[in-house]
Amino acid sequence: xxxxxxxxxxxxxxxxxxxxxxxxxxxxxxxxxxxxxxxxxxxxxxxxxxxxxxxxxxxxxxxxxxxxxxxxxxxxxxxxxxxxxxxxxxxxxxxxxxxxxxxxxxxxxxxxxxxxxxxxxxxxxxxxxxxxxxxxxxxxxxxxxxxxxxxxxxxxxxxxxxxxxxxxxxxxxxxxxx
Amino acid sequence: xxxxxxxxxxxxxxxxxxxxxxxxxxxxxxxxxxxxxxxxxxxxxxxxxxxxxxxxxxxxxxxxxxxxxxxxxxxxxxxxxxxxxxxxxxxxxxxxxxxxxxxxxxxxxxxxxxxxxxxxxxxxxxxxxxxxxxxxxxxxxxxxxxxxxxxxxxxxxxxxxxxxxxxxxxxxxxxxxxxxxxxxxxxxxxxxxxxxxxxxxxxxxxxxxxxxxxxxxxxxxxxxxxxxxxxxxxxxxxxxxxxxxxxxxxxxxxxxxxxxxxxxxxxxxxxxxxxxxxxxxxxxxxxxxxxxxxxxxxxxxxxxxxxxxxxxxxxxxxxxxxxxxxxxxxxxxxxxxxxxxxxxxxxxxxxx
Numbered sequence: 001x002x003x004x005x006x007x008x009x010x011x012x013x014x015x016x017x018x019x020x021x022x023x024x025x026x027x028x029x030x031x032x033x034x035x036x037x038x039x040x041x042x043x044x045x046x047x048x049x050x051x052x053x054x055x056x057x058x059x060x061x062x063x064x065x066x067x068x069x070x071x072x073x074x075x076x077x078x079x080x081x082x083x084x085x086x087x088x089x090x091x092x093x094x095x096x097x098x099x100x101x102x103x104x105x106x107x108x109x110x111x112x113x114x115x116x117x118x119x120x121x122x123x124x125x126x127x128x129x130x131x132x133x134x135x136x137x138x139x140x141x142x143x144x145x146x147x148x149x150x151x152x153x154x155x156x157x158x159x160x161x162x163x164x165x166x167x168x169x170x171x172x173x174x175x176x177x178x
Numbered sequence: 179x180x181x182x183x184x185x186x187x188x189x190x191x192x193x194x195x196x197x198x199x200x201x202x203x204x205x206x207x208x209x210x211x212x213x214x215x216x217x218x219x220x221x222x223x224x225x226x227x228x229x230x231x232x233x234x235x236x237x238x239x240x241x242x243x244x245x246x247x248x249x250x251x252x253x254x255x256x257x258x259x260x261x262x263x264x265x266x267x268x269x270x271x272x273x274x275x276x277x278x279x280x281x282x283x284x285x286x287x288x289x290x291x292x293x294x295x296x297x298x299x300x301x302x303x304x305x306x307x308x309x310x311x312x313x314x315x316x317x318x319x320x321x322x323x324x325x326x327x328x329x330x331x332x333x334x335x336x337x338x339x340x341x342x343x344x345x346x347x348x349x350x351x352x353x354x355x356x357x358x359x360x361x362x363x364x365x366x367x368x369x370x371x372x373x374x375x376x377x378x379x380x381x382x383x384x385x386x387x388x389x390x391x392x393x394x395x396x397x398x399x400x401x402x403x404x405x406x407x408x409x410x411x412x413x414x415x416x417x418x419x420x421x422x423x424x425x426x427x428x429x430x431x432x433x434x435x436x437x438x439x440x441x442x443x444x445x446x447x448x449x450x451x452x453x454x455x456x457x458x459x460x461x462x463x464x465x466x467x468x469x470x471x472x473x474x475x476x477x478x479x480x481x482x483x484x485x486x487x488x489x490x491x492x493x494x495x496x497x498x499x500x501x502x503x504x505x506x507x508x509x510x511x512x513x514x515x516x517x518x519x520x521x522x523x524x525x526x527x528x529x530x
Contacts, residue, residue, distance in 0.1 A: 020183070020354060023183060023354060024183050027181060027183050027356050032356075033183070033355065033356065034353060034354065034355050035183075035353060035354040035355075036349065036352065036353040036354075037352055037353075059355075060435060060436075060438040060439035060442055060514075061435050061436045061438065061439035061514050062349075062353055062355070062435060063349070063435075063436065063511060063513075065513045065514070065515070066515075153183075
């Protein structure tokens, strides 16, 4: 098992956090994991992406250039990274913002209306968790229990009150793929 | 101790505390700012001092002063900030004071950018400041090594009474990987040379001014003897799949991770490739490099610079086989496939 992911979107969409959560969940399952951010100097806006590797063997290169899984939270990210996805790879995309579906053949795709689901939960900011929930349900990359456990570790103290909301978002995303 | 998922910069900062360091003086600069950020919170918890200086010039001179009292102390910066510190580093080396310096390299020259780079290799290993001196320079390639080599750096600094640099980069500083810290905290050695108040003993003087050439020459000879001992005792290198390798890729730091993926892919395609990764880039592990290339027809040095370590590799191999350079500059990161392409070119024509 060797998953090489790129998660991408606007700055502020919670891309980095989503990636860290997956890496942490993988570590809790004794897998080899790595996470690397890539972003500009701005705090919000602009583009942000991170590389995450979750593997049964030691990770040689932590920088992902040809992902087996792309998680795209907006249209520019989907357009930018779609060509780099491995043959037979998977694209999970936020169809609320990425309105043009991937056009490539030979890859698997999963459309998740992330913003719509997040807004139904009453907070559009958990779109990242909706997408992670869908990804985990679809791929079994890590277990949902590990993601829940990681949430307790990765969220800073002053954000712990948001754990129930984040869990609901993860579950709502997963529900979408069942 | 349980594994933690940490950024390289944070792991390095925590490792310094594990090594018994309680003093940090620095000035913020991307991509190393997580180090002072972390220490500004953490050092007061362990009775230490975190101080943000008004400039890098000031920070290195604070390190100079603290090191003179025998305290374990360090500073961290990124490329342009390290250049500003270079005068102070020369003074510290001249006075034979132990301290740890961290360079989380970014793209240069000039203000450059905030992308990862290895363009300060020559500066770190050959020209960090004026005068005949050397730093010991350690090049980590993972978050775990960011921690482990930092702890070793403090020990080496005390052992040789010399500044030791951890030569990192923006990839290693900002990436997260699992890291483990050993429970064992090393005990720093006695420092009878330190300036601690001189009550009940002869006074100690720390000084780098020696007007008489003969006196300064004697100081230099002492430094050189120390560097010779470091060369003899401290060289470290990781050779991977080199035993039967016909083509050896040499790389250090984060670039060695990318090169390793390329070497593994080459092996899976039936090419006898191997990886030689110097861990101490000063002293340079010449014998281990020669050993890695004993069966090789050619060597390719991949770096995130225009080709700097390549000259050390050539010296180590004494022109026995062709040594090529493949570098990316300005914060551009090579991909495993690009390195694989270079390996394949050599497979056909090793001498070109």
